[in-house]
Structures are given as structure tokens and as C-alpha cells.
Amino acid sequence: MDLNMKVLVVDDFATMRRIVKNILKQIGFTNIMEAEDGKSALKMLQSDKFDLIMCDWNMPEMPGIELLGKVRADEQLKGIPFVMVTAEAQKENIIEAVKAGVNSYIVKPFTAEIVEQKLKKLFG
Amino acid sequence: MSGRLKEKIINIVNGKLTEKEIEEVVGFIKYVTSSNLYEDEQFFKEVAYEMTGAVKELALLMIEFRRDIKAKVHPELKDLATKYIHEAADQLEGIIETTENAANKIMDNLDLLQEQTKKMEETIASLKSGKLRVPGKNMKYIEADIDAAAVETITPLLDYIEITEQKNTALITDIFVQMSFQDLTGQRIKKIMTLVHQMEEKLKKMVVSFGVKLSEKGKNPNISSEELERVVNEKVVALAGPQKMGKGLDQSDIDNILANM
Numbered sequence: 001m002d003l004n005m006k007v008l009v010v011d012d013f014a015t016m017r018r019i020v021k022n023i024l025k026q027i028g029f030t031n032i033m034e035a036e037d038g039k040s041a042l043k044m045l046q047s048d049k050f051d052l053i054m055c056d057w058n059m060p061e062m063p064g065i066e067l068l069g070k071v072r073a074d075e076q077l078k079g080i081p082f083v084m085v086t087a088e089a090q091k092e093n094i095i096e097a098v099k100a101g102v103n104s105y106i107v108k109p110f111t112a113e114i115v116e117q118k119l120k121k122l123f124g
Numbered sequence: 125m126s127g128r129l130k131e132k133i134i135n136i137v138n139g140k141l142t143e144k145e146i147e148e149v150v151g152f153i154k155y156v157t158s159s160n161l162y163e164d165e166q167f168f169k170e171v172a173y174e175m176t177g178a179v180k181e182l183a184l185l186m187i188e189f190r191r192d193i194k195a196k197v198h199p200e201l202k203d204l205a206t207k208y209i210h211e212a213a214d215q216l217e218g219i220i221e222t223t224e225n226a227a228n229k230i231m232d233n234l235d236l237l238q239e240q241t242k243k244m245e246e247t248i249a250s251l252k253s254g255k256l257r258v259p260g261k262n263m264k265y266i267e268a269d270i271d272a273a274a275v276e277t278i279t280p281l282l283d284y285i286e287i288t289e290q291k292n293t294a295l296i297t298d299i300f301v302q303m304s305f306q307d308l309t310g311q312r313i314k315k316i317m318t319l320v321h322q323m324e325e326k327l328k329k330m331v332v333s334f335g336v337k338l339s340e341k342g343k344n345p346n347i348s349s350e351e352l353e354r355v356v357n358e359k360v361v362a363l364a365g366p367q368k369m370g371k372g373l374d375q376s377d378i379d380n381i382l383a384n385m
Contacts, residue, residue: 013310013311015227015231019300022300023301087307110301111301
């Protein structure tokens, strides 16, 4: 797993963005950016190169599932690994995310170990 | 006439009733509105007043609910929050802001703890390699060599401190993760706020519609239904305005309408 990869953390709650960033830093990631909703995340993704997206589901302007759809539909962005980090734990949500092309799904509340496990599994 | 009435009903139900059910509704309305019998008119008035009474009760319940939330929830949140937090103006939105501030303050302290833990780990690593390097006064580092025998003597202690610091790091990370309560509670509160706002908007429209119609009909019994609709729409627009989520009904206007019902 390349710890120099550029990560985009997307969540409308600043607290949650800070928590995810802290965990990523503990794992060893050094290049972490933030967005507070899907719309601004999409703008950032279209103007800069990212290697990983960690995104909440429930957000104003553009929910995470919609951002996922747009990322997968974009020729330049479709290959970026997308991890949903969300409190939505219903089976149908997970199925919907998988159908939309999510690479991994982390349910809140989570532990730092789970995040590390999921990322190691994703990147090998 | 019945053609227009049927068209109106079809637009309102929007596909939710069958053709037969729509015909039955049209028949019922024609019967009720065309009847000259005192008893039927009285029945219609009683039904209307009963619905008006129920709507009024519901509106009062909503107002009480909002007063109750303000009285019960806010003081408890103040107790839970740290001493460093300022209160937000709107109570439900204030809960999110208050908990966010508290979580951020806790995480600021955790950041400092993490930094200190990291420095301690670096100092221990340095000691194990025979170099003393610790922060002294005025941001200057104190540096000295330690002889091998002394390092060997204190190594068990250094190992113990190292393990303890690693455990502290894990605990700090865990506390960080627990701060996600703010996100989880905040999402639930936002859903409640959305629901309350939607209920208030619908109820406001119903209260205004019933109240204004009764009031205007009382003043002018010959007023047409089109004119009634126009007056109701004007009132709804006047009462709307840029209300923030959580601010609720315009109290004095609604109280006035309720008093007239």
C-alpha cells in the first residue's frame, strides 16, 4: 500500500472528516485532502489527481451514492478506488453501493483497525 | 359542472383512486353540495367543524412539542458540553453545533497528546541508542552521550515506557474514533429537524386554509370558492417567508388564526 497516495475524505460533518484523517495519519498516510459534500468533492476530483476516495453517504448537495455514480461514469475518474464510510447499514444500501461500483464499505461507528484492514485488503 | 369537478379530483388524487372510486367521490360531493335539506347541511357543518377541531388540536400539540423540546433538551446538552462551549441560537441546530465544538475541543487535546507521545517515543529511541536528547528550557534541546553500561541498566525501564506510550497512542486513537458520536447524533437530529419542519409546513398550510376559509365565509357567506382559494393562497404566501429550519410556526399569526377557528 503506497502511503504517499493522495486521499480525498468527503463528509459533511467536520468532526468525522477529522477522525478519518487522524486514522489515515496513524496508518501513515501523509497526503490527505477534504471536501464537505459530493459537489465540492467532484470539483476537486476533476481538477486534481486522487488515488483514493473515502466518502460519507448522507450529505447535502450531492449524497455519496450520487458522487460514486458520477465518478464511475467519468472516464478520467472511474478507476479511483472508492470507499463508502457511512452509518447506512441496511442490506439494500450496501447492495446499491456495490452495484454503483463501490470498492469497500465501512459502517459507522468504526475502529481504526477496521479502516486499516479494509484499506490493506483493497490495496494488497 | 361534474366534468370539471371530476377533472379537479383526478388532478388531486394523482392516480391513487380507481375510476369507480373517483365516480363515487364525485357523487358524494354533488349530493352534499346540492342538498337543500337542513339535516344534510348541518351534517356537513358538523363534519367540517370536527375536522377543524382536530386540526387545531394537532397544531396546539405541535406548538407544545416545540416548547417542550426547548425546555427539556437544551439544559441537558449544556450539562454534557464542556465549559468552553458557547450556546447556539436555535435549539436543534444548536445541539449539532454544541456537540461539534465539544468534539473538536477534545480532539485538539488529543492532537497535543499524540504529539507529546510521539516526542516521548523519539526520546526513548534516542536513549536506547546512547544519546540523551530531551527538550529543555526555551525550546532548546539538551543533548549528551550516555555510556553503554548506563543504557543497559535503564533499557528495561525504557522498554516499559515504550510499551506504555504505544498503549497510550492506541487509546488516543480510540478516543478519536469515539468522537464520531457527534456525527451519528447529528445525522439523527438533522432527520428529526427535517421531519418537524415538513410537519410544521403542512400543518401551517392546513391551519391557514381551514381558519381563513371559515373566517372569510363567516364575514361573507356569498363568497365564491375561487375567491376563498385566492384569499387562502395570499395568506399562505404572506406567512411563509424565509424561515430557517427549526424556527417553526409564526406564533402570533397562527395563534390569531387558531383563535378564530
